[in-house]
Structure formats: structure tokens, C-alpha cells
Amino acid sequence: MDSQNLRVGYFGNESQGRLLHSQDMDSQNLRRGFCCSHRGWTISGGIPVSPTGFTLGTVRDSLERQEDTIIFSLIERARFPLNRPAYVAGSAVSSSSLGEFVIRETEAVYAKSLSRRIHYGRFVAEVKYRDAPQDYEPAIRAKDRNALMKLLTSESVEEMVKRRVMKKAMVFGQNVTLGDDKDNRPRYKIDPLVVSRIYGEWVIPLTKIVEVEYLLRRLD
Numbered sequence: 375m376d377s378q379n380l381r382v383g384y385f386g387n388e389s390q391g392r393l394l395h396s397q398d399m400d401s402q403n404l405r406r407g408f409c410c411s412h413r414g415w416t417i418s419g420g421i422p423v424s425p426t427g428f429t430l431g432t433v434r435d436s437l438e439r440q441e442d443t444i445i446f447s448l449i450e451r452a453r454f455p456l457n458r459p460a461y462v463a464g465s466a467v468s469s470s471s472l473g474e475f476v477i478r479e480t481e482a483v484y485a486k487s488l489s490r491r492i493h494y495g496r497f498v499a500e501v502k503y504r505d506a507p508q509d510y511e512p513a514i515r516a517k518d519r520n521a522l523m524k525l526l527t528s529e530s531v532e533e534m535v536k537r538r539v540m541k542k543a544m545v546f547g548q549n550v551t552l553g554d555d556k557d558n559r560p561r562y563k564i565d566p567l568v569v570s571r572i573y574g575e576w577v578i579p580l581t582k583i584v585e586v587e588y589l590l591r592r593l594d
């Protein structure tokens with residue numbers, strides 16, 4: 375998965391949904407991304423300007439809060455795990471314009487929370503750059519993607535995020551019973567491990583690619 379080849383289908387189904395593509399991440403879009411208006415951030419000369427007091431901690435807090443929306447969206451989406459007929463043009467499910475509209479709009483809502491989280495990498499990258507420009511500038515000038523990737527990666531934070539989203543999926547997605555089931559094993563609306571893997575294999579890597587692509591243009 376490199377920046378030339380960013381194709382993400384919707385998770386857990388077989389639709390050809392296009393959540394994000396490298397073309398979406400050209401310099402224009404990186405600078406004008408829809409999340410630029412996020413909570414007091416403004417854009418000056420193409421660079422996000424943070425409200426005072428914005429730190430790596432507060433940016434991470436935002437990523438943590440966004441997890442709640444994403445996990446609730448995934449839980450909702452998991453109600454229709456494949457739903458293949460819905461994605462076949464002209465099928466009974468999707469043939470009416472209302473059917474198509476509902477499917478498209480519903481998927482867009484699920485995709486938007488993920489897309490927003492991934493593009494939030496721009497803000498994370500900006501804060502990281504400002505914290506240590508002396509570390510980032512040589513790699514930016516050398517256009518060294520690998521060095522940038524190494525600089526911005528924190529494996530311990532990634533592990534923590536994966537464990538946290540798994541736990542949230544358990545808490546938010548646990549089926550509530552009255553205790554008269556034969557076995558008392560908790561049942562989940564979405565497999566918590568799948569949520570953790572979605573983060574580990576898609577969300578975090580894509581966020582990091584956004585961070586790298588943003589940093590590469592930081593000194594333009």
C-alpha cells in the first residue's frame with residue numbers, strides 16, 4: 375500500500391466504494407482538505423494554523439474521540455455484512471432511485487467518519503513538524519518518505535490505539551441480555567478483533583501516508 379496505490383473498499387462488504395484514492399491526495403487537496411475548518415484551525419498560505427494550545431496530546435485526544443463515531447458506524451454497517459444484491463445495479467434492492475439514494479447516502483456517512491480520521495493526519499503531522507522542525511526538515515528536503523515514516527511512527531501509540539478500539543468495540547457493541555441465555559458468553563454486534571484489524575491494517579497506515587504526503591509539501 376503506497377501513496378500511488380491508495381484504494382480502499384468499504385470494510386466488510388463487496389461494494390466498490392471509493393473512500394480514498396491517491397488522486398484525492400494531491401497537494402491541492404492536502405492543503406484544502408475538508409477538515410481544514412476543524413475546531414478553530416485556519417489555513418494560511420496553505421498551512422494549517424492551529425489555535426493556541428494545540429499539542430500532540432490534544433490532536434491525539436481528537437483522534438480518540440473520533441474512534442467513538444467510527445466504531446458506532448462500523449457497528450451499524452455490520453448489520454448488513456455483505457448485502458450483495460444492494461450493490462448490483464438494477465437489482466430489486468437497488469433499482470429504485472430511492473433505494474439507490476439510501477444506499478449511497480448511508481455508505482457515505484460510514485465512509486465520511488473514516489475519511490475524516492485519515493485526513494486528520496495533516497493536523498497530526500503539522501503539530502509533529504512544529505515540535506521538531508530540525509528533525510523533519512532534512513528528510514523533507516531529501517524527499518525521503520521512509521525517513522519521514524520512521525520519524526512520525528510510534529509503535530507503542532499504535533498498539534495502544536488498536537487495543538483501545540478493540541475494547542470500545544466490546545463495550546459499545548455488546549448485546550444486552552437479561553441473563554437467561556444458556557451460556558453467559560458476551561455477544562458482540564461486530565467482532566472486536568476485526569475493528570482492531572481495520573485500524574491496524576487500514577486506518578493507521580492511511581493516516582500515516584497522509585502525514586508523510588503532507589510533510590513532503592510542508593516546505594513548498
Ligand SMILES: O=C(O)C(=O)C[C@]1(C(=O)O)C=C[C@@H](O)C=C1
Pocket residue numbers: 434437498526527528529531532535577578579581582585
Ligand atoms: O498519534 C500519533 O502520533 C499519530 O501519528 C497517529 C497514529 C494513528 O494513526 O493513530 C499514526 C502514527 C503513529 O505511529 C501513531 C498513531
